[in-house]
Amino acid sequence: MGVTAESILSDLKSKAFAPVYFLQGEETFYIDQISDYIENNVLNETEKGFNQTILYGRDAPVNIVLTNAKRFPMMSERQVVIVKEAQNIPDINKEVGQKMLCDYLENPVPSTLLVFCHKNKILDKRKALGKLVEKKAVALTTKKLYDNQIPAWVEGYIRSKGFNATHKAVQMLSDSIGANLERLSNEIDKILINYKEPVQIDEHTVQKYVGISKDYNVFELQKALIIKDVLKANRIVNYFEANPKKNPLLPVIAILFSFYSKLLTAHHAKDKSERNLASQLRVSPYFVKDYITALRYYSLSKVVDNIHLIRNADLHSKGIDNASTSEGQLLRELIFRLMH
Numbered sequence: 001m002g003v004t005a006e007s008i009l010s011d012l013k014s015k016a017f018a019p020v021y022f023l024q025g026e027e028t029f030y031i032d033q034i035s036d037y038i039e040n041n042v043l044n045e046t047e048k049g050f051n052q053t054i055l056y057g058r059d060a061p062v063n064i065v066l067t068n069a070k071r072f073p074m075m076s077e078r079q080v081v082i083v084k085e086a087q088n089i090p091d092i093n094k095e096v097g098q099k100m101l102c103d104y105l106e107n108p109v110p111s112t113l114l115v116f117c118h119k120n121k122i123l124d125k126r127k128a129l130g131k132l133v134e135k136k137a138v139a140l141t142t143k144k145l146y147d148n149q150i151p152a153w154v155e156g157y158i159r160s161k162g163f164n165a166t167h168k169a170v171q172m173l174s175d176s177i178g179a180n181l182e183r184l185s186n187e188i189d190k191i192l193i194n195y196k197e198p199v200q201i202d203e204h205t206v207q208k209y210v211g212i213s214k215d216y217n218v219f220e221l222q223k224a225l226i227i228k229d230v231l232k233a234n235r236i237v238n239y240f241e242a243n244p245k246k247n248p249l250l251p252v253i254a255i256l257f258s259f260y261s262k263l264l265t266a267h268h269a270k271d272k273s274e275r276n277l278a279s280q281l282r283v284s285p286y287f288v289k290d291y292i293t294a295l296r297y298y299s300l301s302k303v304v305d306n307i308h309l310i311r312n313a314d315l316h317s318k319g320i321d322n323a324s325t326s327e328g329q330l331l332r333e334l335i336f337r338l339m340h
Contacts, residue, residue: 025142057088241328
């Protein structure tokens, strides 16, 4: 298994430090999590004054970064140099800059922790620097999580804090906030800070501290669609229309598209047992029953039609072939057509 954010944090907490950390990729949450830990915990407050340097890529060409990295610590075992927004280092993609970094990687100063926070971009691994970073540094490449990975992440994050959560609470957070891990972690922390002892987080807790309604959310809308509960679906649509800022259309469309796409996969599965469908659809066994129920209410042809309807609604929500219809009206029409 390769380097993960968890393994890096575990080593840092055990004081197993490396001379160079190169954190890169699309999911900035992990980059911030690791760099924040290093910034806050490797040195004590007395040591930080002389031995901790924060640089920003735009203002720090490679020679400035390395000049700081090559200094020796004062009255401390080590020093920390963190380069934030390292993707903006002016010469990091130029031959001279890359050559200087390669030379340093071959012979880093052991008393320095040099940390590159290279966000939303990845070094070209075909070039010497990209290859050497993988060999000589603690290198983490992050990727955005897929929507179907978010509930497991939420559950794991809550568990890492010593708490647990009901399936419904996890799904409410996942569906309402989406794949923004920074916002998800902030909302979860906002809940947990209210408890001195570990408790189980349920839908009432989420409603109280995050402001997501336990009755009027996309999770409950999907439940209503599954069994074609027209009355409940319309009540939720009315709520969404009255609270558009809390319930924007695009995330709702994305979740409905994911649901009917998985339902299409379920229709084509030869083995429709709960265990097999959970594996095929990559959903929790707790939720696979929803898909088994939906198979009874939606024929294969209707599922295909619904995916087409959702795609059209997505285009209309972005102003394509739609001059004046509001988000609430678009959603109302979509929900009606999905069930009829």
